[in-house]
Amino acid sequence: MKVCYLIQSHINSEQIYRLIDIIKISSPEAEIIVSHNFSGCELDVKTLQKSGIQVLRGKGGRGDFVLLQSYLNAIKWLIDNQINYDWLIYLSGQDYPIKPISNIENYLAETSYDGFIEYFKIFSPESHWSIKEAKSRYLFRYKKINSLTKLPNWGKKVLTPIKIINYLQPFVRINLAYDMLGVRSLSLLSEDFVFYGGSFFTTLSRKCVEHVHQFCQSHPEVVEYYKGVCVADESFIQTILVNSGLFNLCKDNKRYYDFSQTRNGRPATLTTKDYNAIVQSEAHFARKFDMCKDKIILDLLDKEIGKVVSDS
Template identity: 25%
Template sequence: MTLKHAFLITAHGGWEQLELLLKQIDHPNHDIFIHVDAKVKGYPKKALEEATKFSKVYIFSKCKVFWGGYSLTVAEIYLFKKAREYGPYDYYHMMSGQDLLLVSNTKFDDFFETNNGKEFIEFKDDQNEHDPEIKRRTKLYHFLQNYRRRFKFQPLNEVFIFFERCSLALQLILHVNRVKNLDWEIKLGPNWVSITDDLVVTLLNEEEKLEKIFKWTNCSDELMFQTIAYNFGFMDRLYHNPFGEDNMRLVDFNRGRNGSPYTFTSNDYDMIMSSKALIARKFSLDTDSEIVDRIIEETR
């Protein structure tokens, strides 16, 4: 059985690197759907669309995306919706433009054929159990979520962060709970997932309710997939990875800063290639182009 894969990529720059990723993914069984942040003007759309020989590349620019805002969730749902219009596919892989595959396309496809029907979603169980901030993400209104990293002038961002904190403090005093009657349990984890068509259909069927819950939620993209999987009977289909993250991704937040993951360098090559992960994030040609070249050559 040959599975069909849709790669869903959110991007806002680094076009040369994104083109390398598209060429790395290029395969007759793979199609690629890209959402480019609508704030970006003048990106090389034609070059990206023509980067592959076998994969079809579809590029959209639905909305302006802001870090931590509901806009990223909207962009992701839109990509799933468009991919399903052109599909359906057996698997949908959520990625960023700063990712790379760590295995060849043949090994990648073989892995999913061996584990066909499994959902590759990572749950942050300890935080789900013990971090009160997770509940506050949906419980309170984050009115200024789009302004905390919006401006190049950092003091202006700090002003909005201050007012956001004042708003949240006031809501706590007033015991605001906008989801007190919610019949779903909210769960946390990375938004980088590989999921089946069944789960995608369920997610799209719940789009209206997802918007109601997450429109004013902080970093809702880290809650959407886990919440759907947990509340709609997909938990017994989760893949459990004995070597690392259940979503088969390698991302290093321990060395990252300001909520962003660490950017891998050539010093990390051996660790990365022995990780058993299928996809890693993040890389930058500006930071270290050598490791990008080495991984692409290794997985060619």
């Protein structure tokens, strides 16, 4: 049984190397792909490739289809290069394992599930979002507003009252969190197409991954529709896999994060104060961490999962 780890990253090369290192040391036969946005920071590609790490150039961004496209590009690379693997674990460069990698991989070898992916019907009472938010995300066609992207945070705060327009009419949406402007869609997908939502962070069997790829090839109209929505990555994979009815999916994606006191879809940065809650979790990975703010939490986790990091 072989696991492929897909890491999408953009900042803090030292932390990216640390994540790669703990995976490679714990699972030498694992396949590791790094889809990296080089506008955030540089990586030593030659050294990584000598270690068997595949580095792909990805684009960063929030809200639009760009992040999801990088994920799909990595899947295509796996298929085109006939890479042998059984499971694909998707991580960001700010994720970290909170269980021993060997335990995670043994769990996947023995499970009867085909995938671990959070999902819910977004236009139903079970949704984790309000109906208003779901409609605003997926029933409008969005474009990035470049002028907003360049504004500092204080500038966006000044503009926050303009969002009142979202409550006064049903045709236009302004999303300052993702710097996007949306217009109500005039062409929806078929009536029997059910939208599902959930976290983009997943652990999927190879047959799930290949189904997503094949679906994209045979249903370009769905891909095109999602290219115009807001936060496509929190619906696209779920919608394809759950609608297929082909897979035994666990709704637990085995990730730990804390959204309890955050806004705009960003989880809290985890620190040493979160240690007990993290290790008591049944999750396999946690996010997000920032070594520039708290390196000790990763040192503690290394000891928890059986690897002591050398001072060197």
